[in-house]
Amino acid sequence: MQYKELPADHIILDDASRSLLIVETTISKPKFSSNRGIKPGAVKEDQSGVWYIYLEPGVQLISIMADGYLPIQDLRFNFVPRGAIKLKVTPKVLLGAYGGFDENRPEISLLYTPSSSEEKIYGGLNGNVMRLDFSAGSRTFRPAAGKHIIKLNADGLVWEKSYDLGEGESIEDEVVFKGNQIEKWDVKEPGNLYITTNPQGGTVFMNQVNQGVTPLTLEDVQPGVYNIEIIRDLYLGDSRSVEVKSLEYSEVHFDLTPNFGQVKIDTDPPEAMVWINDKQKGRTPFEALQFNAGTYALRLVQDFYYEETDTFKIEPGSKFIKSYELKPQFGKVTITSEPSGADVVVDGVAWGKTPVMREKVLSGEHVVNLQLENYFPEEATLRVRDGQHAEPVYKLRPSVGWLTVTSDPPDAVVTLVEGNQDLGRTPIINVPLDRGNYTLQIEKDKYEIYERAVGLTLGGHQTVEAELVRQVGHMRVSTEPQGAKIYLNDEYRGDTPTVVQDLPTGSYNIRLDKSDHDIHIGQVTVTRNEVTKYNTPLVTVGMTEWNKRRWKAKLLSIVVPGGGHILCGQYYRGSLYMGVFAGAAAMAYLSIQDHADYKTQYDDAMTAYNASYLQSDIDTYRAETLKALDNMNDAQTLTNIFISTAAVIYAGQLVDMMFFGGGKRPIAKSNSLSANLIPQLYASGQSGKSVLGLRWSIPLEQGNRNDK
Numbered sequence: 001m002q003y004k005e006l007p008a009d010h011i012i013l014d015d016a017s018r019s020l021l022i023v024e025t026t027i028s029k030p031k032f033s034s035n036r037g038i039k040p041g042a043v044k045e046d047q048s049g050v051w052y053i054y055l056e057p058g059v060q061l062i063s064i065m066a067d068g069y070l071p072i073q074d075l076r077f078n079f080v081p082r083g084a085i086k087l088k089v090t091p092k093v094l095l096g097a098y099g100g101f102d103e104n105r106p107e108i109s110l111l112y113t114p115s116s117s118e119e120k121i122y123g124g125l126n127g128n129v130m131r132l133d134f135s136a137g138s139r140t141f142r143p144a145a146g147k148h149i150i151k152l153n154a155d156g157l158v159w160e161k162s163y164d165l166g167e168g169e170s171i172e173d174e175v176v177f178k179g180n181q182i183e184k185w186d187v188k189e190p191g192n193l194y195i196t197t198n199p200q201g202g203t204v205f206m207n208q209v210n211q212g213v214t215p216l217t218l219e220d221v222q223p224g225v226y227n228i229e230i231i232r233d234l235y236l237g238d239s240r241s242v243e244v245k246s247l248e249y250s251e252v253h254f255d256l257t258p259n260f261g262q263v264k265i266d267t268d269p270p271e272a273m274v275w276i277n278d279k280q281k282g283r284t285p286f287e288a289l290q291f292n293a294g295t296y297a298l299r300l301v302q303d304f305y306y307e308e309t310d311t312f313k314i315e316p317g318s319k320f321i322k323s324y325e326l327k328p329q330f331g332k333v334t335i336t337s338e339p340s341g342a343d344v345v346v347d348g349v350a351w352g353k354t355p356v357m358r359e360k361v362l363s364g365e366h367v368v369n370l371q372l373e374n375y376f377p378e379e380a381t382l383r384v385r386d387g388q389h390a391e392p393v394y395k396l397r398p399s400v401g402w403l404t405v406t407s408d409p410p411d412a413v414v415t416l417v418e419g420n421q422d423l424g425r426t427p428i429i430n431v432p433l434d435r436g437n438y439t440l441q442i443e444k445d446k447y448e449i450y451e452r453a454v455g456l457t458l459g460g461h462q463t464v465e466a467e468l469v470r471q472v473g474h475m476r477v478s479t480e481p482q483g484a485k486i487y488l489n490d491e492y493r494g495d496t497p498t499v500v501q502d503l504p505t506g507s508y509n510i511r512l513d514k515s516d517h518d519i520h521i522g523q524v525t526v527t528r529n530e531v532t533k534y535n536t537p538l539v540t541v542g543m544t545e546w547n548k549r550r551w552k553a554k555l556l557s558i559v560v561p562g563g564g565h566i567l568c569g570q571y572y573r574g575s576l577y578m579g580v581f582a583g584a585a586a587m588a589y590l591s592i593q594d595h596a597d598y599k600t601q602y603d604d605a606m607t608a609y610n611a612s613y614l615q616s617d618i619d620t621y622r623a624e625t626l627k628a629l630d631n632m633n634d635a636q637t638l639t640n641i642f643i644s645t646a647a648v649i650y651a652g653q654l655v656d657m658m659f660f661g662g663g664k665r666p667i668a669k670s671n672s673l674s675a676n677l678i679p680q681l682y683a684s685g686q687s688g689k690s691v692l693g694l695r696w697s698i699p700l701e702q703g704n705r706n707d708k
Contacts, residue, residue: 003064003072008084019079021053022046025089026145027066028167035061057081064089065295091145091167106165108141108150110134112175122185122222123152123159128207131190131220140210145169156182190220191244195228197254202232214254228252234260234290236316261314263291265298266323272302293318304330304360331384333361335368337394342372346382354394361390368392374400374432400432401456405440407466412444417451430461442466446505446528470504471528477510480537484514499531510534518542518668542666550662557657561650568663577653581646588642595635602628 006024013020023030032043032053042054059078065071077085112134114121121132125141125148132139132152141150145167151160157177165171195204197214204211206226211218214230223246229239235256242252265274267284274281276296281288284300293314300308305326312320335344337354344351347366351358354370361384370378375396384390405414407426414423417439423431426442435458442450447468454462477486478497486493486500488508493500496512503526512520517538524534553564561581565574605628609621 002090003075003087006086006088008086011084013082013084016081017056018054019057019081020084021055021062021077021079022084022086023051023053023064023089024087025049025051025091026167027089027091029066030089031065033063033065055079057083066091071295105142106145106167106169107171108143108163108165109138109170109172110141110150110152110175111138111172113137114154119154120220121152121154123150124207124209125150127151129185129224130207130209130222130226131218132209133211141208142205142210143208152177153183153185156184158183188223189246191223191246192249193218193221193226193242193244194249194251195230195254196251197230197232197256199232199235199256202230202235202254202256205229205231230254230256232256234258234292236293257316259293259316260290261293261316261318261320263288263312263314264319264321265300267300267302267308268323268325269302269305272300272305272308272324272326275299275301291320300324300326302326304328304362328387329363330360331363331387332389333358333382333384334389334391335370335382335394336391337370337372337378337396339372339375339396342370342375342378342394342396345369345371368394370394370396372396374398398459401435401458401460401462402430403433403438403454403456404429404431404461404463405442405466406464407442407444407450407468409444409447409468412442412447412450412466412468415441415443417441426466440464442468444468446471472502472504473526473528474531475500475503475508475524475526476531476533476535477512478533478535479512479514479520481514481517484512484517484520484538487511487513512536512538514538516540516543518666520668539668542668546662546666553661554657557654557661561653564657564661565653568661570661570663573656577649577656581649581653584642584646584649588639588646591635591639591642595632595639598628598631598635602632 008020008022011020011022021032023032026049030051032038032051034055036056036058038053038055044052046052057079059076062075062077063071063073064075065073072089075087079085112121114134117135121134122129123132124130125143127149141148143165145165147162147164149160149162151158152175153159154177157179159175159177161173163171195214195216195218200214202214204214204216206218206228208227208229221244223244225241225243227239228242229237231237236259238254238256240252240254242250244250263286265284265286270284272284274284274286276298278297278299291314293316295311295313298310298312300310306329308324308326310322310324312322314320334357335346335351335354340354342354344354344356346361346368363384363386366382366384368378368380368382370380376399378394378396380392380394382390382392403423405423405426405428410426412426414426414428415421416423416433433456435456437453437455440450440452440454442452442464447470450466450468452464452466454464456462475488476497476499477493482496484496486496486498488500488503488510490509490511505526505528507523507525510520510522510524512522517540520536520538522534522536524532526532549568553567555564556567557564560578562574562576562578565571565577567574602625605621605624609618609625612618612621
């Protein structure tokens with residue numbers, strides 16, 4: 001950019017603490033800086049293309065920059081209080097700068113398709129005449145901003161149009177030659193032009209008309225002087241005036257100057273999005289070995305971190321290497337509730353159930369909603385600060401009360417009388433109920449109904465421990481003859497006749513036992529509020545046979561050890577006695593036989609010993625005699641042991657038979673047909689309470705009673 005100072009038209013500010021810099025330019029969005037700083041809000045566009053910059057009085061170094069243009073740097077001005085300085089800034093494109101050429105120079109695309117390959121079109125910008133190649137169906141012009149005229153001639157037919165172009169403006173127009181406008185142009189014999197660059201690939205603008213990319217050969221070029229501009233990314237632009245002569249072949253070569261440096265940007269943490277001049281370039285770590293020279297605005301964006309901005313400048317051959325530590329814009333959040341298990345929703349997003357923790361939550365205010373069954377919903381505002389750990393605890397307000405019911409025995413049915421609501425079977429723990437008063441009814445088969453009133457408040461807990469009372473009845477038991485021992489479910493309950501009182505309802509196994517009589521076994525059911533009579537005769541038929549069998553067994557046990565037990569049906573004991581006795585007897589017999597064999601060996605050895613004359617024979621037979629004698633003594637010892645064992649077993653089984661033999665006593669089984677069962681309703685004690693709405697009075701028989 002270039003500038004010149006203009007008169008400030010005697011502008012005087014009312015505020016003596018400020019001075020004014022006025023900049024007139026066609027550049028959009030210029031940037032201003034000063035060594036003394038420019039306060040926020042001090043730069044305003046007063047009108048289109050006129051910028052007011054309010055500064056402090058004194059000497060200041062002013063710089064004016066814009067993307068894609070050569071900067072004006074360190075302009076030295078002495079600003080007086082309430083005074084003004086006015087500049088007119090003319091843009092000068094920084095060719096090859098990052099995006100500068102394409103973004104700021106207007107573009108005109110003319111659309112035209114030649115009628116034949118022989119058709120020749122001449123024309124150009126602002127009176128320039130050159131051969132224009134429309135074989136591709138279009139031709140592009142890239143002039144500077146401002147007013148321009150393009151005039152074309154095709155075999156005498158003319159097309160002409162004026163343009164007033166703004167910065168970065170793009171226009172597309174269709175060329176239509178009018179048949180009534182014929183104008184003969186003085187077209188001289190053409191020359192040729194060959195353009196090369198190092199490196200190749202430069203875009204060629206000839207009199208601001210895009211001609212193509214080097215290496216480029218242009219034929220049928222009208223003689224004259226042309227302004228050639230070369231644009232190539234990463235290299236400085238170059239321009240030159242070239243004269244093309246008729247019927248000559250001109251060559252022009254450009255050695256382009258590198259206009260790039262190296263950029264390497266890193267962040268902690270990595271993976272930040274890199275924006276350069278508001279264009280995405282990738283994520284960190286970011287590296288570009290060839291980056292266009294120029295001044296750039298850098299922006300680093302990472303989720304949950306504050307955006308980092310910077311400005312860096314790349315000069316040809318320089319390096320910009322920098323690492324940025326991003327400042328966290330989040331905190332850690334742990335949300336708990338009393339009680340736990342509440343569903344947590346933060347800013348409309350479900351987090352899960354309490355306790356819940358998130359490592360990264362964006363700093364600022366968040367709306368927290370908690371919901372838990374049987375509790376009122378909770379909504380709160382949570383503020384998260386950078387790098388801090390927020391640990392809010394929310395105490396939820398109950399919307400119900402809780403009821404716990406246990407019973408002894410358990411598995412009783414619990415019912416709310418109000419609404420006949422079944423709550424389940426005991427134990428029931430913390431059943432939620434609305435606030436109010438209730439009547440509990442606890443029922444279990446064979447137990448009295450338990451009732452109780454309870455009241456519940458919001459958040460209150462009521463516990464009911466019900467001791468259920470078993471329903472009972474009585475049993476009157478008598479036998480003929482009397483004096484039998486009564487066993488109910490193997491528990492002794494006295495001797496007949498007697499009344500067993502307050503028996504829990506249910507079925508019982510009854511056993512009546514009297515000596516010299518058959519054992520009586522039966523079953524009886526005790527019902528609620530009834531006296532059940534159980535009357536049965538005792539018989540001796542089985543005992544007579546049992547006694548006869550027992551005498552036979554005693555006699556048999558004298559003859560055959562264990563035989564009496566087998567006769568009485570005591571097979572295991574009889575077989576054990578018989579087997580052990582037979583085994584002991586057999587071992588005793590074998591020991592006696594061994595003793596006889598050893599006695600023979602002893603006699604033979606003694607005879608040989610007495611008849612021997614040689615000392616060696618005497619020693620041999622003497623040793624055999626002593627060995628046979630030892631074996632005889634061992635055999636005799638075993639014989640005595642086995643005979644004693646057999647005698648002990650014989651005596652033991654005989655004593656067992658005399659006192660415990662005979663097997664099980666005979667049992668006389670009965671059922672409801674063989675026993676006299678008469679249930680009767682009764683009135684309990686003297687309380688006067690009625691059962692089934694009636695009062696009963698039953699005289700109890702006199703006799704043995706065992707109340708249990």
